[in-house]
Amino acid sequence: MIKYLKDTNHFKEEINKEKVLVDFFATWCGPCKMLNLTLESYEKEEPELEIIKVDIDNFPDLAREYGIMSVPTIVLIKNGQIIKQESGFKNINELKEMLK
Secondary structure: OEEEOOOOOOHHHHHOOOOEEEEEEOOOOHHHHHHHHHHHHHHHHOOOOEEEEEEOOOOHHHHHHOOOOOOOEEEEEEOOEEEEEEEOOOOHHHHHHHOO
């Protein structure tokens, strides 16, 4: 399920789940838009994976906290701990490989 972060109140609660993918993006970013299509495709194959989209322009403090230097950056979090973090566009196969 893809969720767009609306406020930071529940963010910590959301990332403490079994497995969550956080997509740090910007609305003006071309590769971010392309990655969104990849995430939508992946979601159809793996609907149980939580995907949280964080707009860095709306939540700059979260972007700083996670050391986001470029977008898109996707962060795989398991039980509140960062497992993997990668920047740049990923096609569906690269995304699947990252999430193994």
